[in-house]
Amino acid sequence: MTTSIKSTALKLLPGFGGFLAIWLLSLLGDSARFPLLMAPFGASCVIAFALSQSPLAQPRSIVGGHALSTLVGLCALFAFGDHAWSMALAVGAAITLMQLTRTLHPPAGADPLVVMTTGASWGFLFTPVLIGSIVLVLVAYGYHRAAKASYPAKWW
Known part of the structure; x- marks a missing residue:
């Protein structure tokens, strides 16, 4: 295989990983009859499959970042309702708390918006x-x- 073809093939692999993760989450959620998908997971796949050695791609960041930001x-939402200022406050607080807890994961920054715009x-917090x-992370x-x-690179 030539270097150019091999290089192109290697660039396609992360896309397959993202496909596999989202497909499995969808199938498992359908069979279990509860949702396992949310839009920020698509962005998490970019980091987990294309930038896997980044601190942002580690399990602590993916699971911890999403959990903390959703919380x-x-x-x-329950303290202030869904207003422009409370959404902004939630995103800012999520970023700050992810940094303080070493769970920074950029896609998780969208979680407060998902929570607040969907009510x-x-x-x-548990599903999805x-x-x-x-x-x-397991996929x-x-x-x-x-x-x-x-x-x-490290589990936690």
């Missing part, structure tokens, strides 16, 4: 957020093992 969004309930992000782990790549 912030839920607290803000999510407290159950949203916690279970979905854990499944996403990334399996994918990178099959590709003979090292992931994660």
Whole structure:
């Protein structure tokens, strides 16, 4: 295989990983009859599959970032309602708390907005957020093992 073809093939692999993760989350959610998908998981796939060695792609950041940001969004929604200022406050607080807890994950910055614009309930923290992000990390782990790549750099 020429270097150019090999290079192109390697660039296609992260896309397959993202496809696999979202497809499995969708199938598992359908069979379990509860949602395991939310839009920010698409962006998490970019980081988990294309930038797997980044601190932002590690399980602590993916699971912790999504959980913390969703919790912030839920607290803000139930304390203040869904206003422009409360959405802004929730996103800012989520960013700050992710930095302080070393769980920074950029796609999770959207979680408070998802929570507040959909009027999510407290159950949203568990499904799709916690279970979905854990499944996403497990798919990334399996994918990178099959590709003979090292992931994660550290679990926690």
